[in-house]
Amino acid sequence: MMSDTRPSTFAAGLFAALPIVLGYFPIAFAFGVAATGQGLSGLEAFALSLFIYAGAAQFLAIALISGGAPLLVGALTLIAMNIRHVLYGPALMKRAGAQAGRRFGWAWAFGLTDEVFGAALGALARGRVFSEGFMLGLSLGAYLSWLSGTALGAYAGGGALAGYPVIEAALGFMLPALFLALLLSILTRAQLPVIVVAGIVATALTLLWSGTVGILGGMIAGALVGVLEFLDADKN
Amino acid sequence: MPIRIEILLLCLLVGAATYVFRFLPLRADLSAMRPGGILARFLAATGPASIATLFVVSVLPVLQGDLLSQAPLFSGVLAVLLGYQASKSVVTATLLGSAAYGAVFALI
Numbered sequence: 001m002m003s004d005t006r007p008s009t010f011a012a013g014l015f016a017a018l019p020i021v022l023g024y025f026p027i028a029f030a031f032g033v034a035a036t037g038q039g040l041s042g043l044e045a046f047a048l049s050l051f052i053y054a055g056a057a058q059f060l061a062i063a064l065i066s067g068g069a070p071l072l073v074g075a076l077t078l079i080a081m082n083i084r085h086v087l088y089g090p091a092l093m094k095r096a097g098a099q100a101g102r103r104f105g106w107a108w109a110f111g112l113t114d115e116v117f118g119a120a121l122g123a124l125a126r127g128r129v130f131s132e133g134f135m136l137g138l139s140l141g142a143y144l145s146w147l148s149g150t151a152l153g154a155y156a157g158g159g160a161l162a163g164y165p166v167i168e169a170a171l172g173f174m175l176p177a178l179f180l181a182l183l184l185s186i187l188t189r190a191q192l193p194v195i196v197v198a199g200i201v202a203t204a205l206t207l208l209w210s211g212t213v214g215i216l217g218g219m220i221a222g223a224l225v226g227v228l229e230f231l232d233a234d235k236n
Numbered sequence: 237m238p239i240r241i242e243i244l245l246l247c248l249l250v251g252a253a254t255y256v257f258r259f260l261p262l263r264a265d266l267s268a269m270r271p272g273g274i275l276a277r278f279l280a281a282t283g284p285a286s287i288a289t290l291f292v293v294s295v296l297p298v299l300q301g302d303l304l305s306q307a308p309l310f311s312g313v314l315a316v317l318l319g320y321q322a323s324k325s326v327v328t329a330t331l332l333g334s335a336a337y338g339a340v341f342a343l344i
Contacts, residue, residue, distance in 0.1 A: 019327065019328075050251075071245060079253040080282060080286055081290070084282065084283025087261070088258065105259060112259075118326065173309070173333065174330060180333065181326040184320045206292075207296070214289070215293055218288070222288060223278060229281075
């Protein structure tokens, strides 16, 4: 494979963000439409994108808000969902090398989403030299696309797609598709029991109780299986 | 267009926590965290567990219809699997899955 020796500037980062920009925009649009369709105001939908900036968690936030989940339960569920992000920074810096700068990490790390992390890791794997300017460009391009997609979707409003049932159906499937793709991206053999148990518990509790209880129960059961596996392995 | 105070609080709480998750590990010395240790395992398991849960809960309503009405779902899932296999990109797989779902929905 050819090594990527072009300078890792802010502009290069923005350019590298292009595939993410093209992908984020329709997903964020779908989010804006779904949020306003479920009774959130345009400003509330935009605030979710502005502050949380994590697609799957934001879609879940709509369900939790419209389902009337208490604030603390909602916040803890969403926070638990985003814990996976703690692994991205160290993984990226390990790949970038010991001398890689992190002085402006406070700025570009805000935008270290699943896709930005994946794109940065891919660029480094192709031989690009790590730079904070590049990371800032990559993060900013993706973030602006997410914000503008949300704003347009919220502006179009929940009823915007009523005359286009096919597009409405396709956008409606974007959330399960996003979850499944994310799952595939982090799937390892060791995590299979975690995923199976989380799925079974979530299904049972959702059918017996409610979606919110199913989500919380599935997450906790899956995480416990991960810890139990560790204890088991430690004993042997 | 107003913003409810509890939704703003939710945004700030979850946004702050997510920012901490993304930023702090860049600065923290994680060498003390054993790679296969209990905390590492817990953190590693929480992500897949939450995403698997959310996938299941988001498709459950569709699975309760008749077989024909589930055809878009199966097509969408298949397109995500194949799309991810081919592209290794979450965004590409998501868009392909969504397009396949819409296409089959239009056909039936």
